[in-house]
Amino acid sequence: MPERNIDFGKFGARGIKGSDAVARKLDELADGIVTPVTAKRGLMARLHYLTRTDHSRQAARDAGLTVSDRTLKAWLDEKRRPSSANLERIDAAYRQVRRHNVARHLLRRLNSAGGTRVEIHPLNQSQVPRPLQRLVEYRTMNVRRWDRIVETWASGDHQGLDDAWADVIVDLGSQWGQYEYVTNIGFAA
Template structure:
């Protein structure tokens, strides 16, 4: 098994780490509120999501939103606006709670009772790499059957664990070519 790329982009190749592309795709599948938190509608949507039940409130506090109920009511009725730091905390707490809530459902969709999900690997962009240093990397597909560690690391927002899970549970099944797909331009899968 080849080692990981240590100096990616040294000769002009462009792309993102595979686990970052997977995290972005899972975020898309999770269906976050698209309106920014800085807009009143986006703020209200996030606050309603975080305060709709006692369990949601406890998860929001655990995720870092530690304001009083009085402050939350003032934000909801519009008598006060959250500071920039509190807007960031609301966004962080919303994403953490949303990931935790959809992880189980998303895992079931991706595993599909052991059948897995077909993943498309779009290779890195080598248009800026000189001819002698350009590698022959092609578009590949792979059926990933083990999503448990990947989804758990994504739900916990643990970048290192997500990288390890993606390499060890998915791309290693590409055989000796897995190192060529550590960096990619895009990844695609539908669940």
């Protein structure tokens, strides 16, 4: 892509990659358990989600939760408490399995009725010297095909998501490169 930013923030601009903002919003839409994994309630909810069926157990193993069935049973019976490293693995496995489980539902909702309206809030240039500031304004666009974006998000492919998002923002016209980094991207499903 010709307008990819190579040295973002050199003059003080602040923001995040648009694809990261999209991933953050999709995570927000897919998030189910809000209690932290360090709390008993959050841990138990995640363990029940990851162990209720043979399919979810296999998905948890594939996501990196590789403990024995005996250890899992001890955690569920509250006879033992997972280490902090295992708490992180449980949370990461939960997020990955949850993404996979809700991806199809999110995709259907985002693609329905001709797509979803997306609000793009430009990067923050308040720290950039006045002569170097660009005129970048708030934009909206309708994204009609979310298939590749949701697929790469669900699989955890950050580079693929970045490429998929870049293909979408090209529809903004000749100044699409100004929206590679943003302060926020908003949409609802």
